[in-house]
Amino acid sequence: MTALDERPGGPAGRADGSMRERDAELARLKARVLEGPGDRETGLQRRKGKLTVRERIDLLFDKDSFTEVEPLRRHRARGFGMEAKRPYSDGVVTGWGQVHGRTVFAYAHDFRMFGGALGEAHAQKIHKLMDLAEAAGAPLVGLCDGAGARIQEGVTALAGYGGIFQRNARMSGVVPQISVIMGPCAGGAAYSPALTDFTFMVRDIAQMFITGPDVVEAVTGASVTHAELGGADVHAGVSGVAAFACDDEEECLATVRDLLAFLPSNNRELPPEQLPEDPADRRNDRLLDLVPADPGRAYDMRDVIEEIVDHGDFLEVHAGWATNVICAFARLGGRVAGVVASQPASFAGALDIDASAKAARFVQTCDAFNIPLVTLVDVPGFLPGVEQEHGGIIRHGAKLLYAYCNATVPRVQLILRKAYGGAYIVMDSRSIGADLSYAWPTNEIAVMGAEGAANVIFRREIAAAADPQAVRAERIAEYKRELMHPYYAAERGLVDDVVSPADTRRTLIRSLEMLASKHQPLPSRKHGNPPF
Template identity: 75%
Template structure:
């Protein structure tokens, strides 16, 4: 062996030793403690997320440069965050994962700089970014440098918004300023029992307000997926959660300059008749049904991915494929609050519509809405301002848009749910539709109140006027006769008509007025 080879051998052995130490982490005991909490390590999580063997790590040997508080003696490689890229179903995805075994995953200056670099790389490459969050917030020992690191992350989250998909997976604690980065991303996934998000923890809450609450009760997975709407979904384990993250990524384009990936050679015939719909949707306007059963009939193989399923359940937002093409579906849900629009439903729908529009995902809207939810609480909490978010989102959307009125569509809620008047490209209706300012019962009470009051038999007069109003103004073809819907279709042909309409709209192009950005209602 030559001197050169001998020198390289020693250096390569040293490199292998250092890399192995960085990959193994601080100690086997630290790994056991992580597993004892029901949590995987950062690298185990990355292995589940990405295609096998595809991960390429960057800055695995990075260390902090902080002094004081004993930090000089503790300078582990990676500085508590694993960063790099790999593939999901063959397409590039960038990922960073906090390593709770190192400084509790807390963010310091070097830790933040690694994340900044990866976010810049993802934006430059035009590829999705997934963060696997399991950190204790800012590294207190590094002071304001750690806080500045968060500022850099927030700035990059905002810059990447609407340009590349950003997904946050909450796998442990996320407190203080750290919680704002997930809130700025497109989707937030969480794990029951292990993930918590809050701005101020239970101790601070008790000290300031006197309220006693656990970490889970304050910011657990179910709290944020059902009550606050911060999280889009909650899972019982990390494996099923990361499997759904992979599925979500398979439905999304890599960036805003691309179309979502199609599936060639779909086995579900586009002209499949939907006979079951005649049994699923009652003709009576007040009877309930689950609109997710309608969606399952329409989409390819009945497969769709609902987001925010547990929050604002009176509106359903889901991603699916129709004839192999990805679509975003927004649907009123008669099984929850009769499908009325309220503040939460409006905000949920608006956010989903904006996401689909940003990433070139066509929109299908299934309408069965009795109106906006009345009440003092809704009005005082800003239903006008916050309900207008959904209206703004639809009016601003330039992707292909097709709406279908399944049954009732009353008042302003009908207008908001992607009606022809706010820009739907194709507006369709089933023969059970009732498109009107309000239901016949309410309208008759208003329009004919004097005649009803003066009649010898007010109740009989009221029934007569209801039928008269329904016959003249609420019959299924009134809107079609006036060009407010393009066609009244057989429900069994809904899948076929939607697929053909979206195929026609594939090359839709809209020129928007030049502006810096709009000013949507907040």
């Protein structure tokens, strides 16, 4: 047996001895708990390229700030050899500590005990920690490295997962919930990360799926590896299940700490501010050359965000998935903001099914946690095609529309160049509730591009003309001149001002400062019915 396999009624249960003797016995017991399983189990963990559970805890929390809960908990299961193996902690470390000086709760599976599998006592420890996080109003981080339900404990293990899922749903939008996949996460266990706000995965060691490769091959005949089925890059770039994919555990936990620095502790607080060292009135002359005036030329919107935000520093969410829209946390004048931006470098910035779902989720998360929204628009419309229509672009596009319409946080829109059709409306236009809308002098706000509009409006005239191309070009120019000039929307009050690109940072910061005390109540209702 390992050092943690203590017999019932062993040292911790002694009734004799002085207080000093008992205290010394407790210290030795706690030391063995901290030491964890033996060298063999730890060696296996190392050979898989994984850190131990205590090393992960140390990387997540500020130094010496972690307080453990129920370290002496042990299972009560009988049969199947369980009586002979009853390690303290039962394969999960739970507790709280400080991250950047603020309280954060965490549970971490220890794969060295029962493969991190969840049993009754294991689940009850997590339930208790989740209840504490909810009561204290502090973020919850789950470090997942477990083999699913503990088969030897039967249905009680499944009930344990149910208790976790129920709490995930109850705490949603109340405190930030983060899942970090650092090993296997299969079957029902995968639903808890799906219910949380952000999911991280570590390349090469993390896998997440409902049914494993063996079952997939038996049912479908397709041969697939664990990484191909549910690895970090698959979920970060194809399925969209993971918001972050990291190369190693150290980078992953450092990014978790970075994310927590942008989030409030709960939905009753504002996100943490920092004293701004980057001048609020800093000009953005670089933007005058960075963004081409020609709406058909591509550029990287990340360069625009970098130029505008404090110190050029931002944290992108879902960077590898639905790359035609950018979602990121940043600071403007020391205040946290959520940035939603078209990405002309990918599909010309057109919205599709995945981009709509990605942005909608981000908008909803920002609204839940009192994070103002800045929307940078350069969108030619929704991506056309049979696949998009049959895949439900109407329903998925409506998710983004619903999220913006339902958001009560400060909302500022900036139109850089093109903003066409329904995509213009969906990207937080004034008509759906943006508090302020600005545009650069290169903006083109219209039902559609001039070429398409001319083909519709003047179709018969162009077809009957002796020189159709000349007439078409003339009508395109006319449409641009009358309906797409940069001041058309401003003249009608749909844009609050046309601003110089060089003044973008100053304009956004002043607007967010003014809106900092915004209060917008919603109608009395149980909840809305969004187009899931």
